């Protein structure tokens with residue numbers, strides 16, 4: 400190991416310690432915090448017996464989500480992957496279609512496409528946003544897309560391209576406006592994977608409200624959690640109704656009769672989880688505030704360490720800073736791995752970004768545009784301990 404990598408990795412450990420001063424020695428990547436009404440609301444579910452798929456907290460959570468995000472409708476479901484699955488079905492994705500998604504994402508984005516019997520088609524990201532690169536996408540589609548009968552086809556595969564799914568990486572909003580233009584030009588349905596970006600805004604408006612549909616996640620490691628859970632956002636009343644129907648086994652409402660008019664899904668969020676969600680949503684302003692403080696602490700501490708910088712939001716964005724992120728100045732696997740090793744050895748949980756989808760066997764045979772930025776960034780990203788508590792109690 401070159402001496403320099405070891406020294407830089409030690410400097411990163413020192414910088415993290417300085418930024419999170421006053422915290423315990425061991426820090427998780429992202430730990431949940433339950434200091435509000437979580438106990439009260441969950442206890443009420445247990446006391447009243449309303450723990451499962453019916454109960455007031457599900458309705459209340461959906462209303463609160465709509466208010467916080469400025470979305471017309473929110474439908475709570477069992478997890479973020481389920482939310483994306485239903486969002487894609489309602490976007491009209493059918494078996495045999497292709498869906499454009501970033502290669503640099505959590506596997507759930509690609510899996511949800513696969514659940515529809517469709518095929519992910521991988522697009523490259525921009526270094527500036529860590530999300531889909533609109534310019535690269537435009538020139539790629541100019542080459543491969545053919546439009547007929549109001550639909551766009553991939554002329555290499557012959558398959559219809561139905562939807563575009565941008566993902567707001569680590570909570571950082573992608574540049575949506577030019578992507579909306581691409582969708583209009585090529586008749587693609589915009590579905591936002593906003594799993595990581597509750598609390599994040601693009602040009603003042605909440606992420607997840609730009610697409611025809613969007614998905615949120617409330618998994619245990621996300622900025623706020625319901626234990627496990629997700630939601631579908633939409634601005635369209637009929638889509639919201641269909642989302643509710645499809646995720647609740649497509650049962651025709653009736654006092655005693657069980658009849659279903661579609662093959663639906665049991666993707667409901669239980670009341671117990673929604674109760675946790677209601678309490679967590681009340682705490683979102685505190686989480687967001689402390690995450691911004693933490694970013695500033697990290698930014699200053701990392702500023703003196705060579706070969707890297709802390710990722711900070713674009714001018715058009717207000718990020719929730721879900722995961723704090725170091726970007727190495729150039730791809731350097733050896734330095735990256737040494738930093739990961741030294742930090743984790745010291746009780747500071749850090750991790751690299753996901754393996755790009757096109758580099759995994761399960762998705763290696765899917766169509767893809769050239770992915771140079773994805774492949775570089777996969778070697779340059781390190782996520783740091785990011786819990787709100789890292790910037791103190793509140």
Ligand SMILES: *Cc1c(COP(=O)(O)O)cnc(C)c1O
Nearest residue numbers: 478479480505507508594616618
């Ligand atoms: C977390 C996440 C999901 C899926 O959410 P689950 O609730 O874990 O199913 C989907 N996409 C992205 C980008 C995520 O980070």
